Amino acid sequence: MAKTNQYCVAENWGKGFIDHNESSKINFSGLPGNVWQVPAHNKDANLWINKVLGVPKTRDEAQAIVDAEVNAAQAAWDALPDAGKAPAVEGNTRPADITLEE
Amino acid sequence: MATYKGIQGFGIQNVAGDPTFNEGQVWYNSSTSSFKLNKQITTGAWATGGNLNNSAMRLGSAGTQTAALAFAGQEPGPINHTETYNGTSWSDPGANYPASIDDLTGSGSQTSALGYGGASGATATNSWNGSSWTGAPALNVGHEQFAGAGPSNTAALAFGGNTGGYQSACEQYNGSWTNRPTMNSARFGLGGAGTSTLAIAAGGGYEPGAGSSDLGMQTELYNGSWTTVNRLVSPRLSWSIAGTTTACLGMSGYDSTSNPGATTTATQSWNGTCWTTNPATNSVARKYTAGCGTSAAALLIGGEIPGATNATEEFSAPANSAVTITTS
Numbered sequence: 170m171a172k173t174n175q176y177c178v179a180e181n182w183g184k185g186f187i188d189h190n191e192s193s194k195i196n197f198s199g200l201p202g203n204v205w206q207v208p209a210h211n212k213d214a215n216l217w218i219n220k221v222l223g224v225p226k227t228r229d230e231a232q233a234i235v236d237a238e239v240n241a242a243q244a245a246w247d248a249l250p251d252a253g254k255a256p257a258v259e260g261n262t263r264p265a266d267i268t269l270e271e
Numbered sequence: 272m273a274t275y276k277g278i279q280g281f282g283i284q285n286v287a288g289d290p291t292f293n294e295g296q297v298w299y300n301s302s303t304s305s306f307k308l309n310k311q312i313t314t315g316a317w318a319t320g321g322n323l324n325n326s327a328m329r330l331g332s333a334g335t336q337t338a339a340l341a342f343a344g345q346e347p348g349p350i351n352h353t354e355t356y357n358g359t360s361w362s363d364p365g366a367n368y369p370a371s372i373d374d375l376t377g378s379g380s381q382t383s384a385l386g387y388g389g390a391s392g393a394t395a396t397n398s399w400n401g402s403s404w405t406g407a408p409a410l411n412v413g414h415e416q417f418a419g420a421g422p423s424n425t426a427a428l429a430f431g432g433n434t435g436g437y438q439s440a441c442e443q444y445n446g447s448w449t450n451r452p453t454m455n456s457a458r459f460g461l462g463g464a465g466t467s468t469l470a471i472a473a474g475g476g477y478e479p480g481a482g483s484s485d486l487g488m489q490t491e492l493y494n495g496s497w498t499t500v501n502r503l504v505s506p507r508l509s510w511s512i513a514g515t516t517t518a519c520l521g522m523s524g525y526d527s528t529s530n531p532g533a534t535t536t537a538t539q540s541w542n543g544t545c546w547t548t549n550p551a552t553n554s555v556a557r558k559y560t561a562g563c564g565t566s567a568a569a570l571l572i573g574g575e576i577p578g579a580t581n582a583t584e585e586f587s588a589p590a591n592s593a594v595t596i597t598t599s
């Protein structure tokens with residue numbers, strides 16, 4: 170099955186990293202670990218990856234980077250005292266796993 | 272041969288230049304000898320803004336997309352940084368917020384703002400004059416994970432929260448805080464925008480068993496008292512909204528108020544009557560953000576993705592421009 174997404178690692182430098190024109194053409198998904206998901210087989214997405222000097226990653230490689238970040242956040246949450254989890258800070262839920270799409 | 276006048280019933284204006292016309296209008300620019308059309312050339316879209324110098328979530332903010340103020344928050348412990356934004360980059364004005372505190376709220380402008388409330392039921396209010404913070408009269412009751420609205424350091428409205436129970440309390444500031452009519456439902460992690468006299472509250476978490484499961488989608492408008500109006504397209508919690516009671520933008524946050532876990536990049540727009548899904552999506556799903564600006568030019572600041580982030584994003588509404596009509 171043809172992949173629908175591609176992944177790269179690129180550090181968001183701030184203003185101009187993604188501009189309005191790019192955002193209107195490309196469906197971006199920024200993920201933990203400076204992982205970016207953009208459409209595969211897409212000229213505009215390829216141009217953007219080149220612009221930001223993105224390092225291409227396979228889905229599995231990207232998943233491993235995201236998992237490491239999420240696992241660290243989950244461990245930090247687990248280490249909170251019970252009082253820090255609920256109910257005084259309602260909404261402060263354990264970080265959820267993120268599964269990347271092919 | 273058909274003519275423009277024959278089709279439209281009127282001729283094309285001859286104008287020396289590109290005046291302000293409505294979208295879709297056509298004119299002849301005698302200066303450039305060209306036919307012109309006022310066309311929408313962009314859809315509303317997000318772009319990355321300048322990165323904060325310090326990552327922060329659960330922070331306070333004020334101002335506009337090109338002149339913003341961000342202060343305090345959590346990263347991962349409570350922090351007291353103050354930063355100012357010029358539309359491109361964030362700077363340290365050299366005046367920390369008076370306390371290291373999170374879950375507070377801010378309102379006003381970059382040069383005249385208030386920070387109030389915060390974690391552990393804080394009541395402290397601090398006034399920003401563009402260069403320094405000074406203490407101001409405290410809230411009547413503690414508010415945390417709540418919302419606020421207001422134009423300056425002399426006028427604000429604080430509402431909702433989660434301090435030993437979900438809150439419907441509302442207070443108005445005009446040099447001191449005065450209790451005002453309560454919201455119709457007690458909620459925390461809601462979005463708030465507007466002024467101290469005309470404000471909008473949207474989304475948020477609610478007391479289990481408090482009533483309709485739609486409360487997390489509830490919108491209320493304040494004009495001296497609270498009125499429940501059309502609900503959100505889908506629930507939001509720990510999100511930010513920017514604008515007024517007649518035009519508002521809702522940004523990111525949890526996409527559910529029951530057992531939240533997933534965050535969203537979806538944007539919702541309020542037109543004074545109803546919410547719709549805005550086709551533009553921001554790039555990084557996040558919660559516990561701060562937001563400021565208008566529905567046409569909003570700024571989404573920091574948040575948790577997980578872990579606090581220093582990233583900001585800027586929303587710009589569709590723009591029209593005069594384009595030259597060619598035969599090709």
